[in-house]
Amino acid sequence: MLFFTITPFHSEYHTPEDESWKLNVRGGSLIAELASDVAFTAAQRYDDFTFQEIEGYDRGPSISMGSVRVRFGIMPGNYNDTEPGVVVQRVSPGGSADTGGVLAGDRLVAWNGQEIGSISNWMELMAENSPGETVIVAVLRNGARVELQVTLQAANAR
Numbered sequence: 001m002l003f004f005t006i007t008p009f010h011s012e013y014h015t016p017e018d019e020s021w022k023l024n025v026r027g028g029s030l031i032a033e034l035a036s037d038v039a040f041t042a043a044q045r046y047d048d049f050t051f052q053e054i055e056g057y058d059r060g061p062s063i064s065m066g067s068v069r070v071r072f073g074i075m076p077g078n079y080n081d082t083e084p085g086v087v088v089q090r091v092s093p094g095g096s097a098d099t100g101g102v103l104a105g106d107r108l109v110a111w112n113g114q115e116i117g118s119i120s121n122w123m124e125l126m127a128e129n130s131p132g133e134t135v136i137v138a139v140l141r142n143g144a145r146v147e148l149q150v151t152l153q154a155a156n157a158r
Contacts, residue, residue, distance in 0.1 A: 004031045068127045070152040073097040076119055085109040085116050100150030110138035
């Protein structure tokens with residue numbers, strides 16, 4: 001399976017303020033052309049594809065959003081980051097992260113004392129929680145580790 005996207009996302013991405021004119025149509029057309037080239041090349045290949053693992057990159061187990069009952073209220077900055085943790089690109093106003101003191105530019109590195117390895121690992125940790133619970137989140141902010149208490153909202157809140 002292949003997934004193509006354009007990053008970074010604009011600050012209103014997947015919010016009520018997200019509008020069609022904010023789409024990067026030039027970048028989107030370039031990605032569509034790349035996807036077409038990849039599909040065309042793959043269709044002409046006679047040999048089987050061989051999986052190659054990327055050293056130092058662990059996606060962890062896949063988790064569905066339906067199993068996550070809480071909403072943290074951030075937009076991650078990079079879904080393919082090879083460094084541990086989750087970069088916070090944007091914080092949703094009034095969300096759990098916002099009221100708990102998480103800032104754009106922070107890197108989430110621990111959730112209730114457990115180190116966060118990747119976004120999928122963080123999603124697994126979040127899935128263990130229920131709305132109304134308070135978690136201790138550690139972030140790296142300007143090179144310093146900061147611990148914050150965050151009360152989790154329901155996934156369907158707001």
